[in-house]
Amino acid sequence: MDAQLMRELEELGGEILPNSLRECDEIIIDQPSFSARIALWGGHLVSFVPAGQPDLLFQSANEGAQTRFGRRHFGVPVCWPWFGSNVEDEDLPAHGLARYFRWQLVEVGRFKNGDVKIVIRLASEDHPLIEEMWPYAFELRQVFRLGDGFSINFSAANLTDKPMPISEALHTYFHIGDTQSAEVHGLEGVKYVDKFDDNAISKQSGVVSPCEALDRVYLNAPDVLELHDPVFKRKFVVASEGAQSTVLWNPGEALAKLRTDMEEGDYRQFVCVETANALDNQYEIPAGEMHQLRLTVHAEATSQD
Numbered sequence: 001m002d003a004q005l006m007r008e009l010e011e012l013g014g015e016i017l018p019n020s021l022r023e024c025d026e027i028i029i030d031q032p033s034f035s036a037r038i039a040l041w042g043g044h045l046v047s048f049v050p051a052g053q054p055d056l057l058f059q060s061a062n063e064g065a066q067t068r069f070g071r072r073h074f075g076v077p078v079c080w081p082w083f084g085s086n087v088e089d090e091d092l093p094a095h096g097l098a099r100y101f102r103w104q105l106v107e108v109g110r111f112k113n114g115d116v117k118i119v120i121r122l123a124s125e126d127h128p129l130i131e132e133m134w135p136y137a138f139e140l141r142q143v144f145r146l147g148d149g150f151s152i153n154f155s156a157a158n159l160t161d162k163p164m165p166i167s168e169a170l171h172t173y174f175h176i177g178d179t180q181s182a183e184v185h186g187l188e189g190v191k192y193v194d195k196f197d198d199n200a201i202s203k204q205s206g207v208v209s210p211c212e213a214l215d216r217v218y219l220n221a222p223d224v225l226e227l228h229d230p231v232f233k234r235k236f237v238v239a240s241e242g243a244q245s246t247v248l249w250n251p252g253e254a255l256a257k258l259r260t261d262m263e264e265g266d267y268r269q270f271v272c273v274e275t276a277n278a279l280d281n282q283y284e285i286p287a288g289e290m291h292q293l294r295l296t297v298h299a300e301a302t303s304q305d
């Protein structure tokens with residue numbers, strides 16, 4: 001690790017700790033108003049705990065298989081450059097390659113208002129396996145802004161001389177008290193593809209509740225949604241830019257039982273509200289250009305709902 005970066009991280013009250021998972025480091029940031037963890041393996045925000053509140057992101061005791069393509073079920077995994085299964089090659093892992101490689105820490109500092117800034121990077125040239133999995137040259141960056149809530153600015157640059165086909169998601173596992181009482185607001189009237197109903201197309205009527213046994217891709221979804229959690233008495237305000245789709249996912253009891261990467265009862269404690277471009281919302285990044293996907297999450301206390 002670069003000595004200058006280490007010093008800057010220490011000045012922020014941060015540290016790098018070895019993590020047993022794939023023997024890859026995690027960045028730990030401890031501040032008076034929050035603590036956060038970013039895993040370099042898979043390059044994702046794992047945990048964000050505002051002082052005095054439960055983690056905004058779901059944590060499982062089950063870390064998943066320790067193999068390269070073993071899954072992890074917490075935080076904000078990055079699904080890129082394909083969302084879901086790879087239509088051209090079924091042997092490739094679901095949800096792309098970005099969550100299966102080690103990202104590099106490239107910048108540590110603060111924004112003008114004092115928020116913590118952490119920047120990590122992954123490029124196609126970083127690992128020969130990346131180039132085997134996908135025939136495009138790229139550079140990805142994530143700028144994490146940590147303060148009153150968090151934001152992730154994910155950018156992808158196409159370094160090839162051909163258009164790059166992209167479907168993607170910031171696959172946020174929101175930590176909730178109970179799927180049965182949680183509600184997603186803001187998708188009323190939006191069309192969705194229901195993967196649990198043979199990809200039937202439906203239109204959302206009313207709020208989404210309960211948030212259990214769902215696998216839906218909402219197309220051309222609005223930029224701001226709310227997730228209400230009456231158990232923890234808070235609501236998440238989830239805002240996005242550069243994303244046309246919202247995916248809601250929770251495996252429900254029966255599917256969760258079949259998974260080897262979740263503990264019993266885990267599925268009641270999270271719903272994924274994913275900032276995405278999927279199915280009809282997939283797109284191309286022109287040669288030499290880049291695309292940005294931004295996610296901002298704030299948690300607000302609620303009294304009665």
Ligand SMILES: O=P(O)(O)OC[C@H]1O[C@@H](O)[C@H](O)[C@@H](O)[C@@H]1O
Nearest residue numbers: 071094095195215216247249274
């Ligand atoms: O287990 P994974 O690969 O992380 O995927 C979890 C789920 O992610 C969701 O985004 C998909 O819509 C689901 O179909 C999928 O099952």
